[in-house]
Amino acid sequence: MTDTPFDHLEIALQADASDRLSAEREKCPVQHSSAHDGFWAFLGYEHVGDAARDPETYSSASGVTIPAHAFPMALPPIEADPPLHMQVRGPLLPRLAPGVMNDLEDDLRAMVTGLIDEFIESGSADLAADLSIPFPGMSIGKLMNVPDDDVAMLRHMTAHLMQNSTDTDMIMQAMGFFQKLYEDRLANPAEDLPTAILELEIDGEQIGNEQFLAIMAMVMMAGLDTTANAAGTMFELIGANPEVRQALIDDPAKIPQAVEEFLRYATPLHASGRTTTSDVEVEGCPVGAGDKVLLNWLAANHDPAEFEEPDTLNIERFPNRHFAFGTGPHRCLGIHLARMQLKLLAEEVLARLPDYQVDEASVERYVGVTRGLSSLPVTFTAGTTAS
Numbered sequence: 001m002t003d004t005p006f007d008h009l010e011i012a013l014q015a016d017a018s019d020r021l022s023a024e025r026e027k028c029p030v031q032h033s034s035a036h037d038g039f040w041a042f043l044g045y046e047h048v049g050d051a052a053r054d055p056e057t058y059s060s061a062s063g064v065t066i067p068a069h070a071f072p073m074a075l076p077p078i079e080a081d082p083p084l085h086m087q088v089r090g091p092l093l094p095r096l097a098p099g100v101m102n103d104l105e106d107d108l109r110a111m112v113t114g115l116i117d118e119f120i121e122s123g124s125a126d127l128a129a130d131l132s133i134p135f136p137g138m139s140i141g142k143l144m145n146v147p148d149d150d151v152a153m154l155r156h157m158t159a160h161l162m163q164n165s166t167d168t169d170m171i172m173q174a175m176g177f178f179q180k181l182y183e184d185r186l187a188n189p190a191e192d193l194p195t196a197i198l199e200l201e202i203d204g205e206q207i208g209n210e211q212f213l214a215i216m217a218m219v220m221m222a223g224l225d226t227t228a229n230a231a232g233t234m235f236e237l238i239g240a241n242p243e244v245r246q247a248l249i250d251d252p253a254k255i256p257q258a259v260e261e262f263l264r265y266a267t268p269l270h271a272s273g274r275t276t277t278s279d280v281e282v283e284g285c286p287v288g289a290g291d292k293v294l295l296n297w298l299a300a301n302h303d304p305a306e307f308e309e310p311d312t313l314n315i316e317r318f319p320n321r322h323f324a325f326g327t328g329p330h331r332c333l334g335i336h337l338a339r340m341q342l343k344l345l346a347e348e349v350l351a352r353l354p355d356y357q358v359d360e361a362s363v364e365r366y367v368g369v370t371r372g373l374s375s376l377p378v379t380f381t382a383g384t385t386a387s
């Protein structure tokens with residue numbers, strides 16, 4: 001088999017990434033790329049789903065980013081296999097359960113309202129920089145129970161690391177931040193996520209310092225940039241589709257279902273890596289033990305074998321078994337928080353600046369572990385503050 005130059009990062013940066021991935025999938029749904037030291041790209045819904053649900057063959061313990069990040073350790077639960085995986089994931093599940101998120105709804109809505117208040121009177125804003133990017137940082141800051149100054153630092157570190165995951169200086173800065181949190185919560189346990197992580201037991205023993213740092217870094221990376229980019233791409237899609245915008249203004253109860261379609265369509269966490277533990281044959285291709293495999297969630301989410309008219313944005317789509325949150329044992333742990341955040345953002349923006357227009361020429365895209373927007377300038381009819 002001949003290697004291809006397939007590069008998911010180069011493709012994911014493009015506005016027409018899903019078209020380009022579909023063209024690649026049609027050429028060859030499983031291909032071996034020479035990019036990033038070589039990996040197999042799985043592009044079809046079935047192969048991606050089967051591999052994600054088979055952690056014995058497709059291991060996460062050697063990392064889930066291609067190329068590899070430069071953290072000095074693996075980041076559980078995402079970079080862990082059984083039994084460690086569930087030892088970390090299991091106790092965190094109730095902390096991010098739907099009921100807990102429902103209890104947070106009013107506080108989260110107040111954050112969105114406050115952010116919109118800062119620009120509503122001016123008639124213009126950057127829906128990425130002024131809203132989609134700061135809001136997830138504020139939400140995670142609340143879960144982590146850290147002061148506002150630390151939230152600003154968390155946001156800065158995450159935004160940087162999601163685009164430059166090999167920047168060792170920034171990694172050391174993040175580790176220093178979490179080390180202080182570790183020492184503080186050891187001395188002053190609280191009813192918050194860091195304390196819950198501190199109390200995790202692995203193989204019957206309370207987790208150590210390094211594991212705490214790794215899990216905190218993972219939650220930070222997973223929870224900030226993903227939602228920011230999901231929100232930015234959602235506002236871009238609403239702006240580009242007037243009939244969708246009107247349907248959601250007329251009936252806001254449609255927003256949760258529409259959010260699933262925005263996620264499928266844009267798939268901000270576009271791909272994850274695995275490493276095979278044994279030789280397997282996929283689509284006639286010899287995937288060898290120890291090979292890197294890329295599960296391209298974005299390509300799978302536009303596969304016509306699963307989705308009728310996959311390139312049409314259809315907010316009534318049902319069922320919508322998309323992989324924007326992954327599938328299998330590593331399916332997103334923050335799914336209920338992310339859905340709540342996106343619902344609140346859409347509700348508040350459509351209620352308060354329903355006629356926003358995107359300045360398409362000034363949109364700025366970026367890609368790293370996730371794909372999304374660093375700038376989404378809009379203009380709208382000025383309104384009044386909520387307070």
Ligand code: HEM
Pocket residue numbers: 052064077078079089096218219222223224226227230268269272273297323324325326327329330331332333334335337338
């Ligand atoms: C729209 C926003 C989000 C998207 C698109 C997203 C996407 C994903 C995807 C695709 C995976 C699976 C990766 C894999 O199998 O390799 C994942 C896992 C994960 N996500 Fe999210 N995520 C989002 C928000 C969040 C938030 C807000 C949090 C934290 C509060 C979070 C925490 C996690 C964790 C801890 C995992 C690893 C779970 C495990 O390995 O068991 N995510 N996410």
